[in-house]
Amino acid sequence: MTVHRHNNRKSKTGKGPKKPAPDTRLQDLNGKQQQAASWKSAVKGLLRKPVLLAGGALVLLSAAGLGGHYYVESNTVEYYYVYQDGAQLGTVHTPEAVEQLMEEKRKEASAANPGLKMALDAGELSYIKASGFKAKPETDATLDKLEDSITSHAVGVEVRVDGKLIGIAKDQQTADLVLKRVQSKYVPEKKAAANKVEVTALAYSSQPAAAASKTEVAEVAFVEEVELSSTKVSPGRIQDADTLYKRLVTGSAENTVYTVQEGDCIGCIADKFSISPQVIYQNNPWIKDDMIKVGDKLDLTVLEPQITVQTIENVTETETIEPTIIVQKNDEMREGERKTIREGVSGSKKVTYKLVKKNGYLMSEELVDEEIVKPAVPAIIMKGTKVVRGEGTGEFAWPVSGARLTSSYGPRWGRQHKGIDLVGNSSILAADDGVVEFAGTKNGLGKVVFIDHKNGYRTVYAHLDSINVSEGDIVEKGDKLGVMGNTGHSTGTHLHFEIHKDGKVQNPINYL
Missing domain, CATH: 2.70.70.10 (Glucose Permease (Domain IIA))
Structure with missing residues (x-):
């Protein structure tokens, strides 16, 4: 019989199998690994120290750079170059300094010429912005140079008549008021506040009228061309309103004497000299019934203002209409005999005349309208049959x-x-x-x-x-x-x- 041995089996005595001895090669390997790990740690520690040193240096450099930037920025000054008509004048801290100087000069000019509109002549000013480290703009010197170049003038309104300069008003309103005053000199006095002017007119009839005559001013205009325009002028040439008015209406007068020629008449002479017959009668009061003869000396001197105001006036009068006569024939009345059957009754009509005047002188008149207000009642007269x-x-x-x-x-x-x-x-x-x-x-x-x-x-x-x-x-x-x-x-x-x-x-x- 075969017997199998089990190594694990227990001895009888009860003791287990004996442990084997440790492997020395494994121990050597583990030792070497531990040594290598310790060496790496040491190397890492040595490498970490330079990195920390470099980082500190960078922090210090950055702090120094930021501080320098702030220093430069805080000491950088902004300023402006000032140019006058394109030429560099200097530098200033701010354009407001220039504007302040200009305003002061305007006030000085206005104070020296009260009532006038003054303007400064400083050329065209422009600015270019600039900046620099601890820059020092020469503001005072630049403003002094600018102030020396500034001049002033008045702004007035020229009044020209047919291109001829008559005078200079201080402004448009003054010029307009003077021209209206000139026109008013030859406009009949107002009786009612309306656009149409009504006044008592000249009596065109020696007989009493049924109602007061009235004049309606249809037109008031200057004969010449009047031009108003703004102009630069020295303050001394500005004229006040009264002076300008007198220059316009006074004009000049040259003595003119005319000798009456064959075929002359008052109207003919007036037409020849472009004057009103009224001037001839006023200057020559010896003229009676328009009678002048060859050889008579006539004073035709007339004041000729710088400007002519023409007025067209419609004069309305209420005239009497005389009654007509109706004749009735009577065979029983002898020739030359008459008998009033009915008395006539006068009527009335409004008659309008158009008068053209220049500077108050009558130049022409014309009957332009008739309006029957009350018809006349004819008289009836009976006469003999023998006409x-x-x-x-x-x-x-x-x-x-x-x-x-x-x-x-x-x-x-x-x-x-x-x-x-x-x-x-x-x-x-x-x-x-x-x-x-x-x-x-x-x-x-x-x-x-x-x-x-x-x-x-x-x-x-x-x-x-x-x-x-x-x-x-x-x-x-x-x-x-x-x-x-x-x-x-x-x-x-x-x-x-x-x-x-x-x-x-x-x-x-x-x-x-």
């Missing part, structure tokens, strides 16, 4: 076709105008039936025709160029008496027309 030729109706027609009134009845240039002046068709017509009382030439009236209307009325047709009737002729209303002319003491080609009633001169407008 006498040449006896008028008492109702007058215009003696000129297409008539235009150029001079009215009443005061004219300081004298009484006994009729009206008309222009229009050259044929002169009888205003009513009548008998030619005179046809010829009279002093002052030139070639003239008188018509007796055999009813208390008499009409006059003066300054004719030629006459078509003779004394004693019987004419009917509308018959041609002659041709319009400029004979006698006339102011130009026109008809001078008069109406007389019972020997007293009347205003023809009241009958036409």
Whole structure:
């Protein structure tokens, strides 16, 4: 029988198997590994010390760099280069220093010239910003240099008339007020606060009117071209409002004496010298009824202001309309007998004249409108059946076709105008039936025709160029008496027309 031995088995005695001896090679290996680990630790320790030293050095260097930067920055100064018209003037801490200097100079200029608008001449100023370490801008020196270069001037408004410099006002408002004052000098005084000016007008009729005359100023304007423009000027050339006003309205006057020539008349001379007939009458008060003769010396001196104000005035008057006469025939009444059946009642009408004046002098007048306010009631007269030729109706027609009134009845240039002046068709017509009382030439009236209307009325047709009737002729209303002319003491080609009633001169407008 085979017997198997188990090494692990216990001995009888109860003791286990004996432990083997340790392996010495393994121990050597473990020792070497421990030595190597200790050496690495030592090396790492030695390497760690230089790194710590270098880091400390870097920290110190960084701290020193930051401190230097802050030092430079805190000592860096900002400043500005100042340029005048592109040329470098100097340096300043800030542009506000320059602006402060400019403001002080403005105040000085204004204080030295109170009431004037002053401006500084300092050229074009510009700035360039700069900076530098511990920089020191030369502000005071730069401002002194700038101050030495600054000058001042006034800003005024030139007043020119047709390009000619009259004066310089301190501002636009002053110039405008002076010009308005000049215009007001020749505008009638206001009676009501309105855009239209109403005043008591000149009396165009010697007879009392039904209501006060009124003048409406339609236009006020300067004849010349007036120009206002801003300008740079020294303060001494600025004029105050009163001085400028006087320069505009005073002007100059040259003595002018004219010798009357053949064919001259007041109106002709006025036209020749472009003046108003009013000037001639004012300067020569010896003239009576427009009568002048060859060789007479006329003073035509007139003040000529620097500027001319033209006004257009519409003068409205209420005129009386004389009643017409209606004639009824009666076979039972003898020739020449008459009987009033109904008294006539006067009416009224508004008559408007257009007056053109220059610097207050009347240059022209024109009848522009008529408006019936109250119609006249005709008188009715009964007459004998035997009609006498040449006896008028008492109702007058215009003696000129297409008539235009150029001079009215009443005061004219300081004298009484006994009729009206008309222009229009050259044929002169009888205003009513009548008998030619005179046809010829009279002093002052030139070639003239008188018509007796055999009813208390008499009409006059003066300054004719030629006459078509003779004394004693019987004419009917509308018959041609002659041709319009400029004979006698006339102011130009026109008809001078008069109406007389019972020997007293009347205003023809009241009958036409």
